[in-house]
Amino acid sequence: MKVVSVSRDGQHRFSKQVTPAIRLLAGLGVEGDAHAGTTVKHRSRVRQDPGQPNLRQVHLIQAELLDELVGKGFTVRPADLGENILTRGLDLLGLPRGTKLSIGADAMVEITGVRNPCAQIDNFQPGLLKAVLDEDEQGNLIRKAGIMGIVLSGGEVKAGDAIHVELPPEPHFPLERV
Template identity: 40%
Template sequence: MSVHALALSASHDFSKTPVHEITLLRGLGVKGDCHLGVTVQHRSRLHITPPPPNLRQVHLIAKETLDERGLVPGDIGENVTTAGIDLLALGRGTKLHFLPPSSPAGAPSPPLKTSEPGSENGNDRDETAEGDNHAVVVVQGLRNPCPQIDRFRAGLKDSFLVRDNERRIVRRLAGVMGTVERGGVVRVGMRIVVEEPEGGFEELGCV
């Protein structure tokens, strides 16, 4: 289970630009990305008052999902493309630990940092990984495929939806959204360790 690719975009373009590494900021998201913030940054929700908390700080999708549709990392706006993880089967509250490839499999997790999230734009904050102080993302829910996907490629949106015989949506396949519990640098090739939530399994819903 590993990081296959990474991407970010400072502007609200649909696709993101592939990069070799990203910096995650605790309680905010991906440094330099348009969705960085304590409150939701998606344009379709900016009108909501009071603004809801940002549960979409980091978008993750499986390489296998992209491959099945002839897509490449960054095409549909994800930040992290994973390999070897069934993201859609994870429960809400699952923690994803981003570790160097050489980290021992049984290495204990270091204590969490206790500093509070920074400003919404994150400009006054630069929490990066030092030594074993690795980044942790908490899975919050599913991405709900939006009409923009069809503007990228006609008919693509439906490929991310599973419907029953009455055309009701029963599954969404466009990856998961998470929040940053511990900041740090994430690089292509890093190993991902999955930590199940303490309170038992809770199925993912849309966020």
């Protein structure tokens, strides 16, 4: 379980820019990223209630999703889908809410929920929204566009850093949209 790439963007754009390292700031998010802060920064959520807590400080996607999308004919590279941290070898969508991820030497992120992909993803590449949605055996919607978290402990994160998982106490609760 490791970090494949890291990215940030100081503007509210769909994709971010890959960078050699990012700095996570406790209680805020990714230094220099448009979504950093204690209150929500996602534009549609700010319009609803700008004072709500920011449960989307860090966006993580598993590289295996990019592999799957490339296999379906899409052109997607690290940071294209707006993630801050691209991982490999870790089933992000299978983690319960409240899982803590130790990343690199010092950083720790607590998982708050799953990203709900919006129609903007089809503006990036037509058909991509449908490709990042799926159904389980019971017909429940599966959102595959990554998970969101808050920064508990700050620190530098870069490609190649190890990721260690600490599950919350049971009972475990599945990820919901945040």
